[in-house]
Each structure stands twice: as structure tokens, then as C-alpha cells.
Amino acid sequence: MKQSKEVLGKPIISIFAGKEIGKVKNFVINPDLRSIEFIIVQNDQWDFGIKAVPFKLVEGLGDYAVTIDSESAVIDLADIPIANELLSKNIQIKGTRIISRKGHHLGQISEYYFDPETGKILGCILDKPDAPSVLPEAAVITFGKEITVISDEGDQPLVSDEAFRNEKIETEPAAIEETTIAQEPVSSAVDELDLEELIGKTLSANLYDPSGELIAAEGSVITAEIVNQTKAMGSNKALELALKAAE
CATH class of the missing domain: 2.30.30.240 (PRC-barrel domain)
Incomplete structure (x- = not known):
């Protein structure tokens, strides 16, 4: 975290x-x-x-x-x-006001926690040094440009920084296992479906293999061979090919 x-x-x-x-x-x-x-x-x-x-x-x-x-x-x-x-x-999270669904104001977000493996937002920190100051992501309804809207469930959605950190440490192994299981079918879908649709498009940037060797140069037409070669390198490289494909 x-x-x-x-x-x-x-x-x-x-x-x-x-x-x-x-x-x-x-x-x-x-x-x-x-x-x-x-x-x-x-x-x-x-x-x-x-x-x-x-x-x-x-x-x-x-x-x-x-x-x-x-x-x-x-x-x-x-x-x-x-x-x-x-x-x-332009969602920044930091600097937005926290408003409950029923219109109560809890303060302003000064920082946020995220998962370094997935990028998922985990919690928001309020500038309240002498009071519970972390809003767990589960309490958020909407991350807006100016206002973060939260639910009214529970009397006090904020927790202390120490309690929030301890909870994340205790649940981290289960969360990692759950994320891994959930992502398997997503990776499969990218490999089996999306990449086939890229054949015939051109690359907007050079594509390299994990060792740094050039697979295809910018401007190259994506062929079935490039697609199959990329699939064999895993879901991250498949995503990179999809992102670099242009019409």
C-alpha cells in the first residue's frame, strides 16, 4: 500500500x-x-x-x-x-470535498492510498491530525472532479490511519489471492479475442519483447504472426500491443 x-x-x-x-x-x-x-x-x-x-x-x-x-x-x-x-x-481525488449522500460535509481529501500492484484506490486521507482521518474506499459512492460523495451508512465512516493500515495488512494475502483468480479470465479474453481484431492495423510505436529485442517497428502492419508471438509473452505484452495498435 x-x-x-x-x-x-x-x-x-x-x-x-x-x-x-x-x-x-x-x-x-x-x-x-x-x-x-x-x-x-x-x-x-x-x-x-x-x-x-x-x-x-x-x-x-x-x-x-x-x-x-x-x-x-x-x-x-x-x-x-x-x-x-x-x-x-480530470479526477484528482486530492483537494475534493467529502459530502455524504444526505448532504453532510466531512472535510477535504489531502492524500490517498492505493495498491501498488493493481493501482486500485484503497482509502482517502483527510487533513484531521487529531481525529480519525481515513475514509475507506468502500464508503465512496462517487469520485468526482470537485466532490467525493459517500454513503450515509454507519455513524462514522472515518477510521484512524493506524486501524486502516492494520486492516489492510491483515487482509492483504486474501486480497492478492482473490485478485489473481479474478484476473485469469480477463487475461484469457484479451489473448483469445481482442488481439485477433488487431490484424491489419498498424503500430503507433515500436514493440519489443521482454528481452528488449524489436518485434515490430513503428508503422508496421500487425500480422497474425505478430499477434501469436505477442500472445505467447503473456497478458501484459498483449495489452501493450492493443494499446499501440492504430487504425
Whole structure:
């Protein structure tokens, strides 16, 4: 479990190139999935466009850096329709007011916790140092641009930071197991259905294998051979191909 401030500003390292490709500038949040969808990359040498890494292609969020396989994991958000939609919503979570369904005001969110493996938002921190200050994600109805709406169930939805952390530590193994089981059919669906529809489209960026070798260059037409080769590399690489496919 991490807070967003623990990742913002950290360098992003390409494992296979062995170099820094930029820094974490911000997050793109999907309010429907309640998770971080993309990590926006800051690199002053890039002239235009908003570049980002899909959270699913992040290898690790360490104390020093964020790691990805290669620079090919970085995409232009202008090429991804869902990314443009999420950018227009501009959900930041931090700075929003918490309002209950019946109109009661609980305070303002100053920070949030998320799962470093999945990007899922786990809880929101309020600026209340002398009182329970963490709002569990389960109490949230809507993450909005200006207001986070919560349910009125329970007299006090806020818990102490210590109690919240302890609860997450105790439930973490079960949550990981549950997530793994739930994701298996999703990965299968990507491999068996979505990739077949990409044949005939072109690549908007270079595609590399896990060792850093070039599979297909930018502008190449996606063939059945490329699809099958990508499928064999697992769901993360399949997602990368889908994201880099252009009409």
C-alpha cells in the first residue's frame, strides 16, 4: 500500500535500456474502476503530446524509482480514446470535498492510498491530525472532479490511519489471492479475442519483447504472426500491443 506522494516525482527507469526515461508527473485516475489507469511521464526533451505508461505495464514501484520493461511501454495518450475521456474528467481525488449522500460535509481529501500492484484506490486521507482521518474506499459512492460523495451508512465512516493500515495488512494475502483468480479470465479474453481484431492495423510505436529485442517497428502492419508471438509473452505484452495498435 502506498500514498500518491510516495511515487510522484520519482524517476522512471527502463529495465532493458538501463536508463531513466523521465519522472512521474501525475496520475490519470479511472473513477469507474476506482484505480490509477496511467502514470503521466515528464520528460523535458519531448516536444509535444502527453506521454504515459499504462499502470498494468509497470514492473515495480520502489523506494527509489518506478520501473518498466522498456521505453516502448510509454504511449501517447492522444492515441487512446479512453485516456482522452479520463483526461477530460480530470479526477484528482486530492483537494475534493467529502459530502455524504444526505448532504453532510466531512472535510477535504489531502492524500490517498492505493495498491501498488493493481493501482486500485484503497482509502482517502483527510487533513484531521487529531481525529480519525481515513475514509475507506468502500464508503465512496462517487469520485468526482470537485466532490467525493459517500454513503450515509454507519455513524462514522472515518477510521484512524493506524486501524486502516492494520486492516489492510491483515487482509492483504486474501486480497492478492482473490485478485489473481479474478484476473485469469480477463487475461484469457484479451489473448483469445481482442488481439485477433488487431490484424491489419498498424503500430503507433515500436514493440519489443521482454528481452528488449524489436518485434515490430513503428508503422508496421500487425500480422497474425505478430499477434501469436505477442500472445505467447503473456497478458501484459498483449495489452501493450492493443494499446499501440492504430487504425
